[in-house]
Amino acid sequence: MEPIKRKWTIVSLILIVPIGFLTKFYAGPLADWVNNSLGGVFYVIFWSLLFFLLIPKAGVFKISALVFVCTCCLEFLQLWHPTFLELIRSNFFGRTLLGTTFSRTDFIYYFIGFLISLLLLKYISGLEQVPDN
Helix, strand or coil, X not given: CCHHHHHHHHHHHHHHHHHHHHHHHCCCCCXXXXXXXXXXXXXXXHHHHHHHHHCHHHCHHHXXXXXXXXXXXXXXXXXXXXXXXXXXXXXXXXXXXXXXXXXXXXXXXXXXXXXXXXXXXXXXXXXXXXXCC
């Protein structure tokens, strides 16, 4: 990955991580929606950026689509409550990574995250290093 693309991917990750975590702690108007649904948008964007940073040659669409599909699978996994998953979900990071409660409407937010991550990754992948004069 070219340095300019790596730089803007890392900057994007640095911005998206606190925003995503803040959705879990937000306590203002529409807090339930922000805490439980809107965060899904940032979840998909985060993972798409991370995979783009780690395996940029995989392609922008493949990365965003794979993250979307995996996130949807994780949503269905929330219907399953075996002991080992409940143990993982018993702490903040486990709940944040795997979720706890299935909601059909979350798929809308994952799809929005997919679209935003696709646009963001296309933008970053189109950046060109400016030659030194």
